[in-house]
Amino acid sequence: MSKLKEYKELIRELAELLDKSTLSEIEVEEDDFRIRVARESAEPVAYSLPPAHMAAPVMQAAPAPVAAPAAAAPAAAPAAEDHPGAISAPMVGTAYTAAQPGADPFIKVGQQVKEGETILIIEAMKVMNQIPAPKSGTVKEIFFSDAQPVEYGEILCIIE
Secondary structure (H helix, E strand, O other), X not given: OOHHHHHHHHHHHHHHHHHHXXXXXXXXXXXXXXXXXXXXXXXXXXXXXXXXXXXXXXXXXXXOOOOOOXXXXXXXXXXXXXXXXXXXXXXXXXXXXXOOOOOOOOOOOOOEEOOOOEEEEEEEOOEEEEEEOOOOEEEEEEOOOOOEEEOOOOEEEEEO
């Protein structure tokens, strides 16, 4: 199989993986080959080939569906970025407020939490990652809702 056909097949597989997951982008790099596939990005998805190869056309994944906005969370989160108690997402994924559907949430506004206590779960690549409280304190605000996609660095809550 020619390199160009291999690259095209890889692009198709990555686009399918991106479509079936909650990831916002996938990047693969090996030797002198690099490819990045992303959704809802202003940047075009591109890959580079060694200079000896002919460049292939740039392919872009379809934009992800737009979810309904969470109540007041997007407007409040930017002001919270500078707050010393702001807790941000350590990874891209889907945030969950409870261990399972219908269960009590890990945290509520006004609740006391201890350092190391699980405050939410972020599902990334079919792995449930428990996110611990980085410090003890009181939950002042929560900026995400259950099963909401979150981006790396997005403010999730404030603990004072």
